[in-house]
Structure formats: structure tokens, C-alpha cells
Amino acid sequence: MVQKLDTLKESPSQTAGPYVHIGLTPNFSGITGVYESDLGTTMLGDAPKGERITITGRVLDGTGTPLRDALLEIWHADASGIYPGQDGADADVYGWGRCPTDMDSGTFRFDTIKPGAVKNRDGTPMAPHVTLWIVARGINLGLHTRMYFADEEAANDADPVLKRIEHQVRVPTLMGQPQGDGTYLFDIHLQGPGETIFFDI
Amino acid sequence: MTEKPSGLFHRDRGWHPPALTPLYKTSVKRSPAAAPIAMPSTLSEDTGPVFTRDILGPQDADLIHNFASDGQSAIGPRIIVYGRVLDETGRGVPNALVEVWQANAGGRYRHKKESYLAPLDPNFGGCGRVITDEQGNYEFRTIQPGPYPWPNGPNDWRPAHIHFSIFGRSFGQRLITQMYFEGDPMIWQCPIVGTIPSREAIETLVAALDMRRTVPMDARAYKFDIVLRGVRQTMFENRLEGL
Numbered sequence: 001m002v003q004k005l006d007t008l009k010e011s012p013s014q015t016a017g018p019y020v021h022i023g024l025t026p027n028f029s030g031i032t033g034v035y036e037s038d039l040g041t042t043m044l045g046d047a048p049k050g051e052r053i054t055i056t057g058r059v060l061d062g063t064g065t066p067l068r069d070a071l072l073e074i075w076h077a078d079a080s081g082i083y084p085g086q087d088g089a090d091a092d093v094y095g096w097g098r099c100p101t102d103m104d105s106g107t108f109r110f111d112t113i114k115p116g117a118v119k120n121r122d123g124t125p126m127a128p129h130v131t132l133w134i135v136a137r138g139i140n141l142g143l144h145t146r147m148y149f150a151d152e153e154a155a156n157d158a159d160p161v162l163k164r165i166e167h168q169v170r171v172p173t174l175m176g177q178p179q180g181d182g183t184y185l186f187d188i189h190l191q192g193p194g195e196t197i198f199f200d201i
Numbered sequence: 202m203t204e205k206p207s208g209l210f211h212r213d214r215g216w217h218p219p220a221l222t223p224l225y226k227t228s229v230k231r232s233p234a235a236a237p238i239a240m241p242s243t244l245s246e247d248t249g250p251v252f253t254r255d256i257l258g259p260q261d262a263d264l265i266h267n268f269a270s271d272g273q274s275a276i277g278p279r280i281i282v283y284g285r286v287l288d289e290t291g292r293g294v295p296n297a298l299v300e301v302w303q304a305n306a307g308g309r310y311r312h313k314k315e316s317y318l319a320p321l322d323p324n325f326g327g328c329g330r331v332i333t334d335e336q337g338n339y340e341f342r343t344i345q346p347g348p349y350p351w352p353n354g355p356n357d358w359r360p361a362h363i364h365f366s367i368f369g370r371s372f373g374q375r376l377i378t379q380m381y382f383e384g385d386p387m388i389w390q391c392p393i394v395g396t397i398p399s400r401e402a403i404e405t406l407v408a409a410l411d412m413r414r415t416v417p418m419d420a421r422a423y424k425f426d427i428v429l430r431g432v433r434q435t436m437f438e439n440r441l442e443g444l
Contacts, residue, residue, distance in 0.1 A: 008289050008428045012402045013217050014379040015225075015393060016364070019310045023302025023364055026328045029312055034267050034326050035258065062230040069314070075249065075372040083248040096250035096372075103313075118244050121208070131245045133375050138227030140218035140396050142375060144237075144246070161240055170235075190231050200212065200237035201246045201373050 013142065016135035020071050025100050040073065040098025043112040048092035050079025050113035054183040055147065055176060058106045059134060062191030066106025070136035073098045074110055074147075076129070081116035114149065120160050127155035127162070130176075134188060143198045147186045150175040170197050209242040209373045210289050210431040218396035225392045226353050246373030247432070252298040254332055261330050264303070264343035268326030275325035277306025277344030279420035282380070282408065285337040286367060289431030293337025297429075298368040300330045301341065308349030308359075317349050342420065348387050360387035360394065369429040380425045381407045 021029035025038040055074070058066040074097045077083045078090035099108045117125040127148055134143045148156050150172075156162055162171055173196040176184030188196045220232035260267040265275045286297040304310045304327065307319035311327050331339045346361050362379045369375075381388050388394055388407065397403045405428075414422035 006291055007431065008287060008291055009216060009402070009405065010213065010289055010430050011376060011378050011405060011428045012397045013376060014364075014396075014406070015228075016366075016377045017393075018314060019302065019312045020364070020366075020377075022310060022312055022327050023300050024366060026302075026326065031268065031311055031326045031328060034328055035261070035330075039252075039256070062232075062234075065230075067231070073372075073375070075245070077245075083244060085248060085251055094250070120243055121241070126243065126245070129245065131372060133372070135377055136231065138225070138229075138231035140220060140222060140225070140228060140232075141214075142377060143233070144373070146245070161243075164240070165238060191234055195233055195235055197235075198233055198237045200214065200239040201209065201242050 013140060015137060015140055016071065016142075018069050018137040020069070020135060021100050024071055024098060028100055038098070040096060043094050043097045043110060045092030045094070048078070048113050049090050050093070050116070052111070052182055053114045054109060054111050055130065055186055056107060056109040056183060057186040057188060058108070059101060059136070059188045060190065060192075064192065067101055067136050068103050068106045070101045070106075070108075070134060071098065072101070072108050073133045075131045076112070076115040077118045079113055079116050081118045081125070081128075083118070117155060124160060125155070125158075127152050127159035132188070139190075143190075144201050145188065145196055145198050146174055147176045147184070148174050149178070149184065151178045165197065170195075173197050208247060208433045209371060210433060212430060215398065216402050218398070222392075222396040225396050228396070242371070242373050247371050249368060249370055249372040249374070251296065252332060252368065253296075257330065257332065262341040264301075264325070264327065264329040264341065267329060269324035273324045275305065275344045276322050277325075277346075279342070280345050281340060281342050281414060281416065281420050281422040282363065282425055283338070283340035283414060283422060284408075284425040284427065286333050286339065286369070286427050286429065287337055288369065288374075288429045290434075293333070293335075294369050294429060295333055295335045295337055297333040297337065297339075298330065299333065299339050299427075300328070300366040301343075301363050302328045303343065303346040303363045304349060306344050306347050308347030319347070319349065345382070353392055357392055358387055358390065360385045360391050365427060367427055367429060371430075371432065374429040376427070376429060378406060378427070382423065383407055383410050
């Protein structure tokens with residue numbers, strides 16, 4: 001026998017199920033009067049620095065059908081690459097958003113600003129990106145991915161996370177595609193030929 | 202020299218349910234087929250939003266009353282659910298946002314896509330939230346939810362459960378799970394519970410009845426601790442070779 005390590009095991013995940021909206025976006029699900037508003041619907045204060053953007057898309061299953069009961073959260077840095085809570089962060093950039101996919105069309109939408117490059121642990125810059133977390137009925141453990149910006153080619157080419165992906169053919173699945181009006185389209189494919197890269201962080 | 206956070210403990214994927222669990226049928230077309238790509242956490246996962254108590258209303262942690270008409274309360278066995286949010290190092294996680302949702306005592310959710318024949322309770326909404334104290338403690342009051350049938354196999358039932366969503370300090374710690382009740386035989390029949398590979402792991406989601414914390418003539422109490430991924434602390438500066 002040896003001494004025991006005093007560590008605990010993480011609580012195992014369970015699916016968010018079909019009624020995740022009741023808990024996380026009750027007003028969206030029609031339960032009004034309990035919380036004033038749903039958390040994560042507003043991502044910006046009055047005067048955030050940076051370019052305004054919209055991130056929109058759908059979450060598609062292995063048959064290409066959009067999920068109409070998924071919920072996404074995103075987290076990103078301010079225009080200078082500083083996360084809320086860090087010294088010098090832009091107080092009008094909240095960085096966090098939560099959005100259920102539309103119950104009919106399956107689309108999600110986040111209105112925010114384009115983040116700047118965040119420093120990697122060794123001090124080198126990562127290309128501008130948004131971290132996403134996706135939960136839904138049928139997803140047993142929340143999925144982590146990133147959206148990079150397809151119009152940041154030079155930065156993307158130098159990004160330490162993108163560079164180490166063995167199957168470079170899959171990297172485009174992480175690219176938000178500019179639509180020309182500040183909107184970036186980012187469809188998430190859970191399965192199938194264009195399956196999005198998910199990360200084991 | 203002070204300790205510095207330097208990334209998250211790696212997730213033990215053999216402890217969590219795998220993505221593809223055919224007995225839980227919805228997972229079949231919603232599970233990624235490629236392996237997730239491993240990467241050490243960066244600032245993008247080590248940081249996360251912070252929630253403060255000013256978002257909370259006075260009845261947010263009281264599901265018996267937070268949707269009820271004045272003078273009314275939800276129907277069902279009254280319970281207190283309490284516990285701690287910890288991380289894998291055993292430290293309590295202060296200021297963690299805990300959001301819960303559940304069915305009513307008859308096993309019916311208040312949701313437009315819900316079709317179970319059990320009735321809605323006009324005084325029960327089914328959502329609540331609380332922020333942990335400095336030691337990671339939380340507590341809320343509710344009614345014990347009922348079991349209910351769900352479309353999977355021809356006769357699958359969910360055990361009574363409460364859904365939990367937890368924010369720790371890091372976006373990479375984000376977790377959704379479910380709490381079950383001590384002694385419920387339905388736990389061991391459920392295909393969703395059965396997505397978790399080991400009995401040992403499942404048992405960590407079963408809340409214990411705690412008669413010492415009951416409020417006599419009012420409510421019984423269940424204790425449910427939640428463990429989030431640990432944050433690595435080091436006395437030394439990390440120098441990663443590449444990434």
C-alpha cells in the first residue's frame with residue numbers, strides 16, 4: 001500500500017436533456033416571473049471597443065438535421081485580447097453569452113465584438129477565437145470547440161492550436177465564415193463528413 | 202513564492218459517459234465520431250465569467266414558492282438540497298453559480314415540448330439558482346420530483362432527478378449533471394444513468410438523505426456534493442515546450 005492522493009473525482013456528466021431551457025433560459029421557455037431576464041442574452045455594455053460582430057449558425061446532427069433543443073455558451077476576450085476579470089479588461093465586454101437554438105429553425109445568434117489575439121501560456125499569440133460549449137439532449141458530455149475567423153488567415157496560420165491538428169483537412173470546420181456585414185456563419189456538425197473538431201481540453 | 206493557477210487537470214474521459222451510447226438512442230446521431238483533440242487548457246479555458254449575488258432574486262433558491270401565486274406553494278414532498286461545490290483538489294469553490302431544473306411531483310415538466318399526461322402544478326415552475334458561499338456551500342428548497350416515462354425504449358422511465366448546471370472559476374470546468382435520490386430502484390433501470398461506465402461513478406450522483414439537516418414538521422434534506430475539475434497549482438513557472 002502507498003499513501004492515498006487526496007484528490008476527488010470530477011462529478012460525471014449527464015445530458016442536459018430536452019428541457020435544459022427550463023433551468024438555463026426559463027424566460028425563453030415561457031417560464032416568466034421567476035428570473036427578471038435570462039442570463040447571457042446581453043454580451044455588451046454601452047461603449048465596448050472593437051468591431052461589432054454577429055455569430056450565427058446551427059448545430060446539425062449526423063443526418064444534417066438542425067438541433068432545435070440545443071443550448072450554446074460562448075466565451076471570448078475583449079478587442080485587446082484580455083478576458084473579463086483580468087487587469088485592463090474592457091468593462092463593456094462581458095465575454096460570455098448563452099443562447100438556445102431556435103425551437104423552429106434551430107439557429108443560434110450572438111451579438112458581440114470581435115476578440116483580439118489572446119496570449120498562449122508561453123507568451124505567443126493565439127489567433128482571435130471564440131470558445132464554444134454545446135449541450136443538448138443526446139450529448140452526454142458538453143462539447144468544447146472554438147470558432148476562429150476565416151478572414152484572419154495570417155494569424156490562423158500561426159495559431160499554435162490549429163498548427164498541431166494532425167488532420168489539417170478538418171481545420172476549416174473551426175472557421176467562422178464572414179458574410180460581409182459583420183456576421184460570421186458558424187455551423188456546428190456533430191457528426192458526418194464535415195464533423196466539427198471538438199477539443200479534449 | 203506564491204502558488205499560481207496553471208491550467209486544468211485533465212478530464213478522465215473513462216469516468217464520464219462516452220459520446221456514443223446506443224441504449225440512449227438520441228446519442229447515436231448526436232455523437233461526434235472523431236476523437237476529441239487533446240490540448241492543454243489556455244487562458245481561453247482557464248478564465249470564465251463571474252456571477253455576483255446581485256443577479257439573484259429573493260426566491261431564486263426556493264422552488265416551492267418562486268413560481269407560486271401569493272399564499273400558495275408547490276405540491277409534493279418538501280425537501281432541502283444542500284451540499285458543496287468542490288474541485289478535484291478538495292477545495293471548496295466559492296461564488297460558483299448553480300442552476301437547477303426539474304419536473305414537478307407528478308413527473309411533468311413545464312415545457313411546450315413536454316407531452317406526459319401527468320398534470321402541471323400551477324404553482325411550480327421548476328427552475329432555481331444559487332451562488333456558493335466562501336466555502337463552496339449551497340442550499341435550495343424544492344419538492345421531490347416524480348419519475349416519468351420518456352420516449353427511448355418502449356417502456357423507459359427516468360428516476361426522480363434534479364438537473365444541475367455549474368460554473369466554477371474556469372469556462373473549461375463547465376459541467377451539467379443530474380442528482381438522483383438515495384434508495385430509488387429506478388436509478389439502475391435508466392439508460393441515461395447507464396451511459397456512465399461505472400457503478401462507482403454513478404453512486405457519486407446519488408444524494409444521501411440527511412435526517413440531521415431536516416426541518417422537523419417541514420422538509421427532509423438531501424446532501425449532494427458536486428466536484429468540478431481541479432485547477433493545477435504550481436510553485437514553479439510553467440514552461441511548456443511548444444504547446
